Amino acid sequence: MHLATYIWHFSFYHFPMIPWTPKFLYYFTPLIRASKYMTWRFGRRFRCSELNLETIREVLMPGMIVLSRREFQMANLFIDGYWTHSALIVSGEKVIEATSDGVIINDLPEFLLKTDDFVILKPKFCGLQEMVNACGHAMEIVGTPYSYNFDNADNAYYCSELILKAYARSCCWDKERHQQPGEFKNLCAGKIIRPADLYHNHHAWEIVFQLN
Secondary structure (H helix, E strand, C coil), X not given: CCHHHHHHHHHHHHCCCCCCCHHHHHHHHHHHHHHCCCECCCCCCCCCCCCCCHHHHCCCCCCCEXXXXXXXXXXHHHCCCCCCEEEEECCCCEEEEEECCEEEEEEHHHHHHCCCEEEEEEECCCCHHXXXXXXXXXXXXXXXXXXXXXXXXXXXXXXXXXXXXXXXHXXXXXXXXXXXXXXXXXXXCCCCCCHHHHHHCCCCEEEEEECC
16 A cells, blocks of 8 residues: 555544534535545546446346445545445436536446445335335436535535435435434434445445445
């Protein structure tokens, strides 16, 4: 491992310095906006760039989600946990994701091959129809701006918020009820939901594919 990479990993995982709260991150909005341009990959290939995706497509269903990680990015500093991004799979070829460019439709192969690690999850809390419906609800907000202050409002979205709100509409979740995942309750309480929160909630999400 390169020395710079080792120092980054050690400092990030052992000395987390940034509180993961909307109130704190609000003051760092300009830096968060600029961080997408700050990278030290320097031509290094993505670890998943040569992955054979055919076997992965065999397990995919609309409504599954993918959590991913890219190394050598300053933006990782503002995303607590190993997984730094999430997207909703709408077909074997497309995903919907909230990026710095807003809520967009992206090619699934491009999304997966330009990562250093990813995992695919399937919801345990609903059936196939609700999964399809969640994709439809996500399609309705394509073009919405990115939420740089992570305040969980409905006029802008960050990646995990997009997924939870699509499923909230599909499954008719209500914050006063108890059947929805804990991440949604926390979202309603104004907390930031990290991609890692989805990964660690094994009661709500099943791992259907993981590289390691």
